[in-house]
Amino acid sequence: MNALREMSEASAPRAPALLEVDDLAVHFHVPGSGWKERKRVLRAVDGVSFGVAERETLGIVGESGCGKSTLARALLRLVPATSGHLHYAGRDLLALDAKSLRPLRREMQIIFQDPLAALDPRMTVGQIIGEPLRALRPELPRAERHARVLAMMQRVGLLPNQVNRYAHEFSGGQAQRIGIARALAVEPRLLVCDEPVSSLDVSIKSQVINLLQELKAERALTLVFIAHDLASVRHIAQRVLVLYLGRVVEIASRDAIFARPMHPYTRMLFAAAPIPDPDAARRMRDAPVRGEIPSPFNPPSGCAFRTRCAFAVERCSAERPLLRDLSGGQVACHRAEELLDQARVPV
Amino acid sequence: MPVLEVRNLSVRFATVSGGTVSAVNDISLSVERGEVLGIVGESGSGKSQTWLGVMGLLARNGRAEGSARFDGRELLGLSHGALNELRGARMGMIFQDPMTALNPFLSVGRQMTEVLQRHRGMDRRAAERECIAALEMVHITDAPRRLAMHPHEFSGGMRQRVMIAMTMLTRPDLLICDEPTTFLDVTVQRQILALLDELRQRFNTAIVFITHDLGVIAEIADRVIVMYGGRVMEQADVHTLFADYRHPYTEGLLRSVPRPDVTSHGKLATIAGNPPDLAHLPAGCPFAPRCVYREPRCETQMPELLDVGPAHWRACHHVGALGKLETAA
Amino acid sequence: MSGAPRREWFNWYPGRSAAARARALAESEAVRGRSLWQDAWARLRRNRAAMVSLVVLGIITVGCIVLPWVWPYSYAQPDWNLLDHGPTLAGMHWFGTDGLGRDLFVRVLYGCRISLMVGVVATLVTLLIGVTWGAIAGYVGGWLDGLMMRTVDVLYSVPFIPFVIVLIVLFGRNIFLMFAAIGAVSWLDIARIVRGQTLSLKQKEFIEAARAGGVGNASIIRRHIVPNLIGIVIVYVTLTIPTIILFEAFLSFLGLGVQAPMTSLGGLVSDGANVLQSYPYQLIIPSIFLAVIVYCFNFIGDGLRDALDPKDR
Incomplete structure (x- = not known):
């Protein structure tokens, strides 16, 4: 019954997405290292397509070097996209010039992985949180801006009397609260979270995750939640997108992807996540995990994952698998059907 | 006899302004041959400083007091030369970032053979053969060619493998791993953990594994010590600790992390407040300010580490049952 | 002041139980x-x-600004009865007089004034050009960065000392020309330093955060880049001033410094060196002042470098 509803949800045309990413690519030109070498092209994000519905939380997971941080920045046009399309609420973001982009900046904000590095050490908390308001809502009088900063501080769990303190006087968890306050001060609809909890202490992580969830509910936010930590993605996301070497290998609803991951890479990634329970952890010990992510400068031909894949066949090196609908989600693997039949056991 | 026996170890740092900061307070523990002792803690728990203190690797303004006996021999107060000899030959340490321990200007082979030439008096040929064997032991393929490469030519996971191979060259009795997988991806982490476990079984090496990640602890440790604010909060074997924890801080840690194998809904349980500021530690239990079971005496009196079961200790005044922490639905 | 509130937030958590306390604190x-x-x-x-x-x-600094006003002698006024008179308390010639009977004390004060002024003003010129040039090159990057930094490279290869000497020979001994000449050449170092710092600042996440917050490029340079450059620039300035003072002394020693009867420490050292054998105090006294000033700046620069180094925190 549940599965049926899922199927129909996925196959029916979904509600118009708030953010629509279509064949997005971000390539960097990196100077060669030796004197003979030419400029090399780093395909950090290479032909990525997905949508994020209003009020949804989309989790993006992948290993380091898979392009997830670049993708986050490209969504906000903090790094220029090489090709593709990016639509926010129906407007083509990539076609806008810097000036017409500005009003849209109010709608989409970002929080960063290293919360202290994301705060200017020479500014007070009040200046930091007030900065986007100042730039994006210049019509607001000073007093009003100040009041909003204080209200925002209180909301994220900072004391308003800390408004004149400097970033370096705060711990990592508090600094991340400042980052969240800054992002939400302009009342955005979309919040991109680039590994917001991965550099925080264990006991602080859950505080910040709870805060993000509360704020999401309160302000009807749409979240793009990027992480390499599967557990927090499983907790917070409704849909999960798996990236490998700049490409999407699988997208599915949280429940579907964790119950039966379709792509061999997704399986490997899930199997490798350490489980905080010795009995379960020791059962998982023998799950095969092979190799390391190859250099993004020369990704393998065909399917980029084939070099580490236990199921790779000849076709995988010859032909790049396209992302296609399967069993309620989307997957980019030639053998997905076979594998799906083969292993119905939840990982 | 344990490989390492630490008694009443304290580590203090002199600050620029003339004060002292206590990073580790009065810790006692022992490590047995062939076991993996997991040390869990957050920033400011003293989990790394304990071991740097034992190894004589503290920053210049740091001082370790107490006793640390390695194979019956007192380490604290040992001369630089004698410590260096022991560290190279019988104790090894692996760090979070292998680049801090590898010289970027020398080939991996050169750095590895040097260890053998110095500590085992081998000639170069024999040393090289041994190094190739060591790289193969950590599952690095094409080892002879890899020996000529420099550290930056390896990926993060490979570098950590090289580091492990290098440390294992002298077959140490004790291997201290300070968050060796924190910078690595989960897939690579899994491989490194498997490798460490394999080496332990093969050489009966005692491993101390320092981490903040409870998942990693569950996977690799035999016994676990939970640290907070420079003190031991709880100590037990890994199954007991996860199933039958008795300390509020352990409860908080275990209850607040989401699990990758179970879907949780609603709010996560949390430990309120922030990690301790070592310069302003409370007089009593360091965890008291964040503890939901706090009693008046917790703020003035540090509870002793007492046993609550076979090989299970905790430092807490609270007598009743746990389970008061706000829980996920 | 900082101890007490720190412990306060330590205890505090935005839960219901703490709400009342939070409100009170707020x-x-x-x-x-x-x-x-x-x-x-x-x-x-x-x-x-x-x-x-x-x-x-x-x-x-205060002495060389204030004292000449109240001193009974001026720097140019000769006393033909007291030529080359050694230091004495009588008649207020504390440092003695020179070969023209001018009071050496007041001349040393003027020398300090000129040397400090040359040092400070030339450094400010350096700063203005260097910081602007380096910050723009570093922040904008791309071909403009290449062009601007190659210009710096070209200027580096200009032989500096002959260049200044030619300028002075062509345009006469003008103190402002000297400022300009020295400043125009020593901004190259600071431009390089500032560019390097800007490049690394540009990568910082707080700059990305500002861009996401809709802050324009000019504002980012003004509000984020420049304030974060100030630390290193201050250190550099305190270390540049003494170099420039020494360079001015060198020019004056060659006789290319300020126009007589005005003088600088370098000029006084040069004059004193001519009579070293008979009247050594005429060399020793200005030399001590020169050395002390240079020493002081270097100590302050080193101290600032340590104080501003974030690794020490």
């Missing part, structure tokens, strides 16, 4: 933060060499 007066500058100043104050240097330099 209504209390805002706590003043300690900026990095205040931290740096606190560290600098513990550096004895730097603090002594700061005091000595302060005394010399």
